[in-house]
Amino acid sequence: MREPLIQLRRVRSLYAYWREGQLFFYNYSKRVTVSGRPLTCEVLDFFSEWRTSQEAQTHFADYTPRSLVSALSQLVKQGLLLVKDSPEAAQDDRVAKEWSGWLPEGSFHFSTKDALYAHENSSLARFKAALPKTPSPSVWWVILRTRWC
Numbered sequence: 001m002r003e004p005l006i007q008l009r010r011v012r013s014l015y016a017y018w019r020e021g022q023l024f025f026y027n028y029s030k031r032v033t034v035s036g037r038p039l040t041c042e043v044l045d046f047f048s049e050w051r052t053s054q055e056a057q058t059h060f061a062d063y064t065p066r067s068l069v070s071a072l073s074q075l076v077k078q079g080l081l082l083v084k085d086s087p088e089a090a091q092d093d094r095v096a097k098e099w100s101g102w103l104p105e106g107s108f109h110f111s112t113k114d115a116l117y118a119h120e121n122s123s124l125a126r127f128k129a130a131l132p133k134t135p136s137p138s139v140w141w142v143i144l145r146t147r148w149c
Contacts, residue, residue, distance in 0.1 A: 007050040007084035009073065009097065012096040014080065016041060027079050029095045034078045050084055 013029035025040065026033045046059055053072055057065050075081040082089040 005052040005054060006046050007052055008081045009050045009089070010044045010047045011080055011082055011086065011088075011092050013092060014044070025080055029092065032079050034080060035109050040075070044076065044080060047081055099108075118126065 002109070011027050011029075012029055015026040015028060017024055017026070022035055023038060023040070024033055024035050025044075043060070046056060053069055056072065057068055060068055063071075072081060076083060079088070082092055
């Protein structure tokens, strides 16, 4: 009997960006950042719709099936590729549907929700230590800058 083909798709709540010469992928609904290589963009683009690893092996014929399956497994493990009919895929569909009018800008909500804030027991000295060591500007400078800038 033949194994059923597992279908994969790229997570929709995804940003890609460069920082200091390194490529990162940020799944903002899960708040997970993963580093990758530029080829990862091509793989994720291929999986912008539901496809199987067998289709990927045909498309990426220059790579061995073993290396491709390993890469796809890593992308699933890191949350960049989703398995069809999985709870993660259902959640991704809900985010895409319910937030469609707000994305990509609404991703800020996912990135900042449940953020850690200063604890009420934090000392005043600790907060003062975080302040700049330079003197405050004069009131006149602030008034002039606000009025003319």
